[in-house]
Amino acid sequence: LSRRLFMGTVAAAAIAGLTPAIAADPIKLRISTPAVEADWHAKMLPVFKEELEKAAPGQFDVEIHLNGTLFKQGTEPAAMQRGNLEMAMISAFDIAKQIPEWSIFTAGYLLRDPEHQTKVFESGIGKEMYGLVEDKMNIKILNVGYLGTRQLNLRTEKEIKTPADLAGVKLRMPGSDTWLFLGKALGANPLPVAFGEIYTALQTGAIDGQDNPLPTVRAAKFYEVTKQIALTDHLVDAIFLSLAGSTWNKLDDKQKAAVMNAAKAAVRFNNENRIKEEAQLADFFKSQGLKVYKPDVEAFRQQVQKAYLESELSKSWPKGMVDRVNAIK
Numbered sequence: 001l002s003r004r005l006f007m008g009t010v011a012a013a014a015i016a017g018l019t020p021a022i023a024a025d026p027i028k029l030r031i032s033t034p035a036v037e038a039d040w041h042a043k044m045l046p047v048f049k050e051e052l053e054k055a056a057p058g059q060f061d062v063e064i065h066l067n068g069t070l071f072k073q074g075t076e077p078a079a080m081q082r083g084n085l086e087m088a089m090i091s092a093f094d095i096a097k098q099i100p101e102w103s104i105f106t107a108g109y110l111l112r113d114p115e116h117q118t119k120v121f122e123s124g125i126g127k128e129m130y131g132l133v134e135d136k137m138n139i140k141i142l143n144v145g146y147l148g149t150r151q152l153n154l155r156t157e158k159e160i161k162t163p164a165d166l167a168g169v170k171l172r173m174p175g176s177d178t179w180l181f182l183g184k185a186l187g188a189n190p191l192p193v194a195f196g197e198i199y200t201a202l203q204t205g206a207i208d209g210q211d212n213p214l215p216t217v218r219a220a221k222f223y224e225v226t227k228q229i230a231l232t233d234h235l236v237d238a239i240f241l242s243l244a245g246s247t248w249n250k251l252d253d254k255q256k257a258a259v260m261n262a263a264k265a266a267v268r269f270n271n272e273n274r275i276k277e278e279a280q281l282a283d284f285f286k287s288q289g290l291k292v293y294k295p296d297v298e299a300f301r302q303q304v305q306k307a308y309l310e311s312e313l314s315k316s317w318p319k320g321m322v323d324r325v326n327a328i329k
């Protein structure tokens with residue numbers, strides 16, 4: 001019956017002189033991320049999905065995969081490049097593995113705050129640096145989201161005032177050379193551990209601490225297994241909502257615009273909520289019994305900036321880029 005009804009509809013449309021719209025299969029967009037459900041960059045993904053479905057009904061099938069269950073943390077870019085994954089939220093650290101120029105955005109104490117971050121990536125700098133990612137990695141960056149400002153979160157008692165106080169402290173970092181460089185620049189003994197293993201590593205004492213923005217310390221419950229937070233503000237961190245170039249190139253202009261708009265709405269949702277929550281979290285952690293305090297941030301800034309400027313990494317940064325980033329107000 002349903003088949004006959006369908007034929008009837010097509011025939012009726014033909015008689016009326018209309019082309020029957022036979023819907024094409026929706027384009028599948030699987031998003032893979034290590035993020036936990038309670039974190040804002042995970043919560044922004046349903047916003048992306050809803051906005052896209054509203055703008056282009058039936059044209060996309062967005063699937064959200066959290067907790068690194070589809071692809072392991074850090075393997076997403078290669079998966080997108082091989083055509084095995086359509087979407088991810090990648091970091092400057094992931095990009096720097098393939099494009100050394102990008103290690104500039106892995107440097108501590110370069111971007112000043114979330115507003116500076118947005119302005120930098122909306123400027124010609126963003127255009128240039130995103131262009132490199134398109135050309136060299138065949139990945140289309142849709143937009144940048146504020147991941148938060150990274151802080152030190154330790155299970156040990158001793159207060160950390162200066163980089164010297166981190167000597168011998170086993171500080172978990174995500175597993176790549178540029179992340180380990182940051183841990184070392186801070187004065188710690190960096191150990192690579194995947195995001196999903198941090199909680200247990202803190203609980204068992206396999207590591208002394210980890211660094212993440214406060215909203216992530218809350219969302220992943222690291223405060224349950226740590227004793228203190230030193231507000232070093234060492235990295236204004238970003239995530240880049242990205243699409244595999246092979247998927248992007250399949251879209252028509254309207255679909256591209258719908259995807260860009262949905263990404264913008266998702267990032268706005270993330271940034272607004274994260275910035276608001278980040279400002280309130282010190283009190284929450286104190287209520288949970290943690291010590292939360294400002295160390296000698298100037299001492300950290302000086303040591304970290306010096307380490308980057310004297311490093312091999314900085315030799316690959318585009319000429320004049322540090323000055324251009326600093327000049328953005």
Ligand code: KDO
Pocket residue numbers: 033034035036039041073090091174194195211212216
């Ligand atoms: C982390 O592993 O510490 C990190 O914060 C690094 C980020 O680049 C990003 O991968 C993030 O984890 C995950 O999205 C989990 O929040």
